[in-house]
Amino acid sequence: xRALEVVETGPLALVQDLGRPGYAHLGVPPSGALxxxxxxxxxxxxxxxxxxxxxxxxxxxxxxxAKTSCTIAVTGPAVAVEVDGHAVGSHAxxxxxxxxxVAIGAPINGLxxxxxxxxxxxxxxxxxxxxxxxxxxxxxxPLRAGDVLPLGTPPGVARGADVVLPTVAPSELVVPVGPGxxxxxxxxxxxGLAKTWTVTAESNRVGLRLDGTPLAREGDYAEKELPxxxxxxxxxxxxxxxxxxxxxxxxxxxxGYPVAAVVRQASLPALAQARPGTLLRFHSSxxxxxx
Amino acid sequence: MRWRAYGEHAALLDCASLTQxxxxxxxxxxxxxxxxxxxxPGARSLLVVETPGSxxxxxxxxxxxGADLEHPPDGEPREITLDVTYDGEDLELVAxxxxxxxxxxxxxxxxxxxxxxxxxxxxxxxxxxxxxxxLRQPRLPSPRxxxxxxxxxxxxxxxxxxxxxxxxxxxxxxxTRAVLFDPRADPPALLAPGDRVRFRSAG
Numbered sequence: 001x002r003a004l005e006v007v008e009t010g011p012l013a014l015v016q017d018l019g020r021p022g023y024a025h026l027g028v029p030p031s032g033a034l035x036x037x038x039x040x041x042x043x044x045x046x047x048x049x050x051x052x053x054x055x056x057x058x059x060x061x062x063x064x065x066a067k068t069s070c071t072i073a074v075t076g077p078a079v080a081v082e083v084d085g086h087a088v089g090s091h092a093x094x095x096x097x098x099x100x101x102v103a104i105g106a107p108i109n110g111l112x113x114x115x116x117x118x119x120x121x122x123x124x125x126x127x128x129x130x131x132x133x134x135x136x137x138x139x140x141x142p143l144r145a146g147d148v149l150p151l152g153t154p155p156g157v158a159r160g161a162d163v164v165l166p167t168v169a170p171s172e173l174v175v176p177v178g179p180g181x182x183x184x185x186x187x188x189x190x191x192g193l194a195k196t197w198t199v200t201a202e203s204n205r206v207g208l209r210l211d212g213t214p215l216a217r218e219g220d221y222a223e224k225e226l227p228x229x230x231x232x233x234x235x236x237x238x239x240x241x242x243x244x245x246x247x248x249x250x251x252x253x254x255x256g257y258p259v260a261a262v263v264r265q266a267s268l269p270a271l272a273q274a275r276p277g278t279l280l281r282f283h284s285s286x287x288x289x290x291x
Numbered sequence: 292m293r294w295r296a297y298g299e300h301a302a303l304l305d306c307a308s309l310t311q312x313x314x315x316x317x318x319x320x321x322x323x324x325x326x327x328x329x330x331x332p333g334a335r336s337l338l339v340v341e342t343p344g345s346x347x348x349x350x351x352x353x354x355x356x357g358a359d360l361e362h363p364p365d366g367e368p369r370e371i372t373l374d375v376t377y378d379g380e381d382l383e384l385v386a387x388x389x390x391x392x393x394x395x396x397x398x399x400x401x402x403x404x405x406x407x408x409x410x411x412x413x414x415x416x417x418x419x420x421x422x423x424x425x426l427r428q429p430r431l432p433s434p435r436x437x438x439x440x441x442x443x444x445x446x447x448x449x450x451x452x453x454x455x456x457x458x459x460x461x462x463x464x465x466x467t468r469a470v471l472f473d474p475r476a477d478p479p480a481l482l483a484p485g486d487r488v489r490f491r492s493a494g
Contacts, residue, residue: 024329024340026472026480027410027417126474136414138474181295181303181336228411228418230331230338232301254333254411262298 002119002151003067006143007101010061013143015121016114017053020129020138024253030233031133032249034205034272035112038076038167042116045073045093047158052120053130055143057113060106062143064115066096070151071118071158077110077273078166091166093158110169110273119152134205135250169273173280175263180236181229182258185221189260192216193236193282197244201276205250207237208271210280214242215260228254234263236282246271292360294352300328301340302348304355309420309448312336313408314360317485321366324350332409332484334418368406369486373452374493375401375443379463381431385445389425396464397492399423405450405488410480415454415472417482422450434460441466443490452482467493 006013016039019032033039033056040050055062060079064072074081074090081090082103088094090113096102107113123130123140132139143149183189197212215238217224231237231254235247239257246263248271261282263271274280292311295303306312316332319339326345331338341347377397379385386396405419422445430446435458438444442453444461453459454471471481482488 021328023414023479024331024338025410025484026478027412027414028474028479124475127479138414178298179296181297181305183296227334227336228409229303229333229336230329232298232329232338232340234298252411253331254409259297262296262301265299 002070004070004117004149004151005065005067006145006147006149007063007065008061008145009143010057010059012058013062014056014132014134015053015123015140015143016056016131017129018051019131019249020127023127024230027253028127028138029133029135029250029253031129031131031139033114033131034249035076035114035167035269037269038112038114039116041164042073042075042114043120045075045091045158045164046071046116046118047093047154047156048116048118048120049155052116052152053123054114054116054121057104057115059111060104060113062115063101063103065101066098067148068151069096069098071095072102072115073158074104074113074115076113076167077107077169079107079113080105091164109275110167111275112272117151118154118158122150122152133250135252167269167273169270169275169278171278173270173274173278174283175267175271175280177236177261177263177282177284179284180259180261182226183260185217185224185258186238186260187216187218189215190284193261193284195281197280199274199276199278199280203276205248207248207251208246208274210244210246212243215244216242226256226258228256231255231259232262234265234268235259236261236263248272297338300343301338304337304339306335306337306360309334309408311360313406313420313485314362315355315358317366318355318358318360319351320485322354324354327351334409366485370489371481371486372489372491373467373469375465375467375490376493377465379443379465381462382464385426385428385462385464388428391425396426399426400450400464401490401492407482407484407486407488408449409484410482413454413457414474415480415482417451418449419451419488420448422448426450428462430460431462434458438463439466441468441471443467
């Protein structure tokens with residue numbers, strides 16, 4: 001059996017593919033890689049279909065032993081990658097002989113690196129996906145030292161690329177947003193969202209929790225309760241304390257706090273890489289707002 | 292009824308009542324225009340997400356603009372019966388607050404026919420509407436940290452079954468052995484929005 005053995009995991013290493021959208025009506029979050037372009041790039045470099053399952057590695061510290069020869073690629077932010085202690089670099093296909101150990105260091109900025117392996121991780125799928133959903137606890141359990149990960153059959157030959165640049169996770173982000181369904185519940189919403197917010201350490205795959213100047217409700221809505229309604233990835237939900245949560249892939253499918261605005265989808269990969277302490281501001285272009 | 296913006300590829304229909312929300316969901320589910328990526332009913336709303344470029348949102352708006360949402364369409368919903376042992380930790384509290392006997396609580400809960408209005412909280416957790424008046428009671432003042440799977444609870448206008456161990460603040464009146472959610476089964480959830488549900492006392 002083609003396989004990788006987990007030697008060490010770092011803070012959190014999860015199997016992720018493109019998730020399981022389409023089940024929200026049953027209460028199942030979409031899940032999937034938070035930085036989708038990083039996973040699909042890693043898969044292309046390793047010769048896989050873009051949708052193959054790889055490993056989402058939070059803040060490095062992952063070491064894997066090849067139980068069989070295979071090709072891997074590591075993407076995301078710039079990060080040290082070593083094979084048996086020798087630097088090999090990220091964002092390029094790397095061939096591993098049977099028994100060799102690949103180690104991913106801590107990224108120099110950002111949070112999540114992605115490792116793809118030829119054939120993909122062939123863990124059991126649930127609802128059509130191998131993604132680990134940390135909210136619902138669906139999908140393969142978080143990796144632990146000693147796990148043996150079965151690999152699929154490589155569909156083709158790994159392709160190199162001349163130059164592939166790592167993701168750069170800036171320490172300040174400007175995130176374009178459009179209005180949410182309850183935008184009218186808030187007073188001075190555009191100006192409030194445009195102030196500086198800080199990503200807190202309570203953030204995870206469910207959502208980014210922000211600290212800053214609390215958003216205030218319009219008088220008519222000050223005490224209003226919201227009957228539970230559907231939530232989406234990128235929704236900016238505002239609980240009674242006024243501090244927004246930006247929902248990511250493992251978000252609950254319904255919720256009882258108002259959604260004030262919604263992040264443009266193109267910004268989701270950058271949010272996936274936002275470390276605690278990252279500063280961000282939400283920018284609502286008029287064109288987007290009036291759409 | 293009013294449409295609200297929800298990002299680039301979705302819109303939320305604000306409904307005046309739970310009945311209207313259920314009717315809107317039923318109307319869209321039965322017509323099922325192509326290109327709908329997600330259709331998520333809420334307690335007073337319906338969230339429609341389209342596959343980018345499919346035009347499904349416009350199709351749903353057209354469909355609902357002429358629909359009679361005061362009278363849900365006469366479909367043939369799935370009917371599911373759940374066997375319940377009425378031995379919940381809050382059964383006496385519920386009887387007391389309702390001003391009835393324990394037997395009456397069971398009779399009230401089993402006589403009604405419920406509709407799965409929406410899901411959430413956990414995979415397979417359905418919010419069931421149709422609860423008789425005396426059983427519409429508030430949540431516990433402080434939620435339990437561990438509610439066993441299969442627990443049948445009530446809260447406000449809803450009743451429901453916890454699919455798995457979780458924290459929870461609903462008043463518990465019994466438990467069922469039915470499997471509410473199995474990610475390896477097809478379909479994975481026993482209850483989906485629009486289903487009719489009855490509870491039967493298993494003694």
